[in-house]
Amino acid sequence: MARLDSRGLPISTASDLAAEHYREGVDLLLSAWPGAAEALEAAIAVDPDFALAHAARARLHAIRAEPSMAQARIATALEIGAQRGTERERSHVQVLSLAINGQSARALERAQAHADLWPRDVLILSLPLGAFGLFAFSGMADHDRARVDFCERHVRHFETDDWWFLTYRGWSYAENGEVGFGRALAQRAFDLRPSNANAVHALSHAMYEGGAGEDAERLIEGWLPGYDRSGPLHGHIAWHSALGALERGDPAKALSIYAEHVQPSVSAGMPVNVVSDTASLLWRLQVYGHAVPKELWGEASAYAASAFPKAGFPFADVHMALLAAATGDRSAVQHRVAALTGLAEAGSLAAGSVVSAICRAVLAFAEEDYAECARILEPVATEVARIGGSGAQREIVEDTLLLSLMRSGETAKARRLLDRRLHRRPSPRDTRWQSLLTA
Structure with missing residues (x-):
């Protein structure tokens, strides 16, 4: 048999x-x-x-x-x-x-x-599925839609209680803007198999994209203690909770979660997660105006330097640029930009020139040349998805553009961008920023 x-x-x-x-x-x-x-x-x-x-x-x-x-x-x-x-x-x-x-x-x-x-x-x-799957890292600008189409092509072959398929179908829909449907699918996947970090991850994303960050925090707070630290998504799921705390305006809680679960010395996650989680959370804290201990930047930078020394992995390249720019390492950003430009011109970088543009923009932002940052980012804003990752991860690029517009006096453009964001996803942080612009 x-x-x-x-x-x-x-x-x-x-x-x-x-x-x-x-x-x-x-x-x-x-x-x-x-x-x-x-x-x-x-x-x-x-x-x-x-x-x-x-x-x-x-x-x-x-x-x-x-x-x-x-x-x-x-x-x-x-x-x-x-x-x-x-x-x-x-x-x-x-x-x-x-x-x-x-x-x-x-x-x-x-x-x-x-x-x-x-x-x-x-x-x-x-x-092909997930934030780091073959669709995400294909260089496609519409990979969110491609994942939904892929799932729908095969949905008839899966029962309604297949926890794995529900997980990734739910994540795909939430990432593509159909957040309510995606959340329901991810919730069903979690209910069927709570010992499934990918379901908690999918559900956290759906909650975040739906403006229910506090729901995600509660979910993670109750579930994470039962997930061993050796689990590959332990640090990243904690990062989602830190992101929720930051959204609520609680940087102390975000830093506490970072210290306990996210920083390289305590995380057993995949290098791409460790680098992106550390770089993006520290960058968010700093650009939102919160103090970040210098040693945290140093530890994150040292880990990243050994993990991704060469350019050519767009999602990692952007986060390497964040670390270098934030720590004043201008030459590191310039060297990576030069390498990325060469790869793009040779046709060997699927994501194209958007990667080097983002790297140049974050350097301009770190050097407080906000007008230059906005000038670089505005034309490529619709192409950012080509670097891969999730909407929550890529949001850092849009945040950088928005703050550049606000700080360079482009108030009308900043308001329009905020209006679009609030329409897409209610956010306490965006509401606070909108109040600043209308004061």
Whole structure:
């Protein structure tokens, strides 16, 4: 009798125990929950020739920013899969290999084709989705819409109680502006599987985008103590709570959360999360007029320098520029801008020239040349989504533009931007800023 994965697809292992460990490992991986590595290693120990278990372990290494281990594991999976496995399994491993080996455009194309043939192969369906998925980092300006379309193309293949699909369908809708529907889906996913960090993440985003930041704070405050600090999203979910506190005008609470959960010395998150969470929260605090201890900038900068020394990853590049600009390292921003400009001109940067523009703008802002910052950002404001990430993460660019307009005397433009933001998402901070402009 064929062994099956958690969504009913046949898997090539002769061991019931290996299949059980694999199902557990993949579900833990998809819920960003501790224990995935141990479960997958247990599957491999029982059946060393289980290609899909090696492939899932490779995916986990990639998520944890362990490229050499990810590449070694996927190479093993490819070798085994060539001799043993179904057409679906070989395609599964090949798609993961493309993603792990940096061929993102081909991986996205192949993942979509694979999903059309095997729509319940959830590990492959997960690749294009999320804030750091293949759609987000494709350089597309409309990747929020693309994720919704992708989910809708395959919704008929999932039951109404599939916690994984509900999680990412909900997140996709909330990010694309249909916040109420997205929140309801994410809530259903959370209710079905509370031990699912991705559902809490999706729900936090939906609450934030709907102007219910205090709901997100309460959710996280009640849930986070049960999520081990080794969980990959522990620090990032805490960052959402800090963001809510800052929205309410409580910088002391935001800094307290930062110190306990977010800063590099306490976070076990993925490097891209650690760098973006630290840089963006400290930048927000500083530009909103709150004091940021100098040592926090130093620690964040030191961590980031080792994590992303080279330009070419747009989402990280923007946050590296925030850190360098805030700490007065003008030459670091200029070197990164020069490298990004060269990549864009060579056609090897999918996000294009918007990345270097944002980096130049944040340097101008840090140097208090607010008119120059606004001049650079205004023309690219509709292209910021091309750097990837989520709306809550990218909002920092719009905040920088808004404050530049306010501080350079462009009151009419600032009011129009604030009106659009308040229409999109009620925000206590934006309400306070609107009062300042109308006083």
